[in-house]
Amino acid sequence: MHTRKSVALAAAALLFFCLSVPSLSAQDIRGRYLIQHDYRPSDGLARIGWLSDYYPGLLGTPGDSKVYYFEGSKPGGTLFIGGGTHGNEIAGIMAAVLLIENLKVEAGRVIVVPNMNNSAVSHQEKESLLPSYTTRGPAWISIQSPSGQRFFKYGSRCTNLAHQGVPDPAGGYVHPDSNEAPLPAWEFRNLNRAYPGRIDSGLTQKIAYAVTQVLIREKVDIAFDYHEADAGGRLANMMVANPKNIGTAAAALFDLELDHGLSLKLEPSNMEFRGLSHREWGAGTDAQAFLTETPNPGMVENAPPDVDVVNDPKNPLGSRVAKHIYSTLAVARVYGESNPGRMILMSGLPAYEDLASQGLGPYLR
Ligand SMILES: [Zn+2]
Structure with a gap:
């Protein structure tokens, strides 16, 4: 039986405990590990979430990453855009950032994750990868915007070994x-x-796992994974599409050629080769799944270590970003034409030709 005195003592002890032990919010836990990206969302942003909202095991790890939600006032479909699967494929990251800083959605929803692998931008891996996958280029790129010079992280292809928690398998990697x-x-x-x-x-x-859960739980209609490849290689300037939605891709590429003179190759996912986004997202979720590859001068085998991955005369960053964004807009338009209740209407973005010729600078905040 509690006496009045013991209850008072217990209350005092509890109060002391609460005052002396600072509580760690989710934000504090995240802030301990994460690169602080300078992304400045447009007024069209509805809210920011995290990958750990979809798999709490990521909370407090360097793998957690911000998820940006844009919502239209009219109903429609849901478009998912991921950049930064590979932290050195900077056009994918910057296409996502350009969207975050400019996008307005009239109908449907757009979900953007600019750094899908946030651990991959924390390091610059130069050992043990194939030549075109080795990180070349600066640790940060800089771009002049109307408000001044902006800096963005340039990282590696893979997760930082120090963050993976499990060593690389001695006999090589086999997808389960x-x-x-x-x-x-x-x-x-x-x-x-x-x-x-x-x-x-x-x-x-x-x-x-967390990214797959985003696609399932948000009932994503269209999912894009933005990549870059060796500027002189087979993959550059390509769209890869899951076989179930190859027709959407073909129609969109036809429109891109007609509207902007932009010519991209098209390949279906190899369904035998497991683990790739376009293959597994398309097979395991309701989303139509696409991957776009732009030519990165930093991924050329004999590129110098100080290669300029922003102001390349042949493939400047603005033109690579424009290819990702306008491929996505073309697919969303084609998809909406055959699924009128799931249209995704977007505005606020620079014209393809302006972005390709002027670069990103004028269109960042
Ligand atoms: Zn890639």
Whole structure:
């Protein structure tokens, strides 16, 4: 039985405990590990969430990352855009940032994750990867915007080994659902070999699981994964589409050629090759799944270590960003034409030709 005195003592002890132990908010836990990206959302932003909202095991890890939501006043479909699967493929990250800083949505919803693998921008891996995957270029890029010079992180292809929590497999990496020969061991830390992801493995696999949950729980109609490739290689200037939505891709590429003179190659996902976003998102969720590849001068095999990945005369960053964004707009338009109740109407973005010729600077805040 409690006496009045013991209750008072207990209350005093509880008050002392609360005052002396600072409570750690989710924000504090995240802030301890994450790169502080300088992204300045447009007035059209509805709210910001986190990947850890979809898999709480990411909370407080370097794999957590911000999720930006734009919502139209009219109903429609949901478009997902991911940049930064590979932290050195800067046009994908900057296309997502340009969207965040300019986008307005009239109908439907747009969800943007600019740094899908936030651990990959925390380091610059130069050992043990293939030549075109080795990080070349600066740790940060700078772009002059109307409000002054802005800085953006340039990182690596894969998750930081120090963050993965599990060593790279000694015998090479095999996706759990794959029947193919082992890939190089570091592919274990490649987010685009990890889908649909799992929670009993490394950080990369947990990030993949969270992204898949975003697509499922948000009932995403169209999902884009923005990449870059060796500027002189086969993959550059390509759209890869899940076979189930290859027709949408073909119609969109036809429009891009007609409207902007932009010519992209088209390939279907290889359904035998497991773990890639367009393959697993398309098979495991209701989303139509696409991946776009732009030519990055920093991924050319013999590029110098100080290669300029922003102001390349042949493939400047603005033109690469324009290719990602306008490919996405073309797909959303084609999808809306055949699914009128799931239209996604967007505005506020610079014209393709202006972005390609003037670069990103004038269109960042
Ligand atoms: Zn990539």
